[in-house]
Amino acid sequence: MQPTYRLQQGVAGASSALEIARRVGLPEEILAEARKQLSASEQEANRYLNRLRAELEQQRAARMALEEERAAVAERYEQLQREFFAREQQRQRQFETMLREFLTTVSQRAEELLRQIADEQARRQAQRLVERRVAKFKSDVWQQARAIAFETPPTASPTPHLLPAEEVALKPGDRVRVRSLNQIGVVAEIGPEQVVVHIGSLRVRADVSDLDVLLEPTSETVGQPSGGIQVQLAARADVPSELNLIGKTVEEALELIDRFLDAAYLADRREVTIIHGTGSGALRRAVREFLSGHPHVARFRPTSADGATLVELNER
Known part of the structure; x- marks a missing residue:
């Protein structure tokens, strides 16, 4: 057995005596006479309370519909979150795999170039x-x-x-x-x-x-868009067109050349000069061996006095 009524605290209700009497079969003439006994104010109050009760029922039904819709939206949002995070994890794994492969290629390429010296x-x-x-x-x-x-x-x-x-x-x-x-x-x-x-x-x-x-994301990167990896290299206009290696050891010279070529390449220079002097020729040979395998170098040629080398760089 379940109750056939719903208790609503704080809500005034109209009298349902006449309505109940009609439902149980009381003759209509008796009901009509009873209604005449009600004052105009009582009848108006009953109509107002009935209208108020109907409006409350409508609001309750609308609230239940909104709650159901909110629950459905929340469930869909959680599902989208799970799918999104799964895609991000897969993208991160793919990125790291590609990065490892790239670094391996860099090492292998460096070894190949060294063997050419x-x-x-x-x-x-x-x-x-x-x-x-x-x-x-x-x-x-x-x-x-x-x-x-x-x-x-x-x-x-x-x-x-x-x-x-x-x-x-x-x-x-x-x-x-x-x-x-x-x-x-x-x-x-x-x-x-x-x-x-x-x-x-x-x-x-x-x-x-x-x-x-x-x-983990750093505080500087949280909230930043991540539509793939974007690297922006700014060209520097203050990169000189010449590098003087006179007085340097071969090891010092090669390190300076590598940095110089990187900077010149990023500055979009097409041609630079490396001054190595003549001397015993050891520095000149090491420089040209190094240039022959450098990824930024398109070609190079000696100057007329052979104390320097003109280097043409690849386009970015």
Whole structure:
């Protein structure tokens, strides 16, 4: 058994005695006589209360419909959030796979170029330079990758993505996961062989190979649009057209040339001059061996006195 009425507190109700009497079969003439006994004010009050009750019923039905619609919209929004975050995770994984492949290609290309240098001493010097530059380049690339904002739904709380610490230039304050302990901590100190990590009140020493860096959006990148990766390189007009290497060792010269060519290339210079002098010819040979495998160099030729080399750069 269920009640056939609904209690509404704070709402005045009209008398239903005559209506109930009609429903149970009381003769109409008796009902008409009873209505005559009601004063005009009572009849007006009853009509007003009945109209008010009908309006309240309409509002209740509208409120229930709105609640149902709100629940349906909230469910759809949560579904869109889950789908969006799944796509962002997939995009992030694809980006990191492509980035690793690119860095591997850079290393392989550097090794190929080194093998083309005929002079053994120049090749060894160039190899040390290239190893340093490639290592720094990889570190810079991963540092930039950490600053990329992969948008996530406002209420989503995904597990931060992890990168092996060997591929990132660690610094104090970085959040890391200690693999052997499966615990998250903060880098406190970076030693020559081990890294000190604070996990709560614990102080743990761990090898770099035992650490993963948590990649999380920085405060500077939160809310930034992320329609793919955009890199804007600004050309510099103050890059000189000449580089003087006289007095430099071969190793110093190769490092200066590499930086100079990078800057000139980004400044959209088409031709530069590298002054190396004549001397014993060792510096001149090392410079030209290095230029022959540089990705920014289209071609080069000696000057008339052979104390310098004119270099034509590729177009950006």
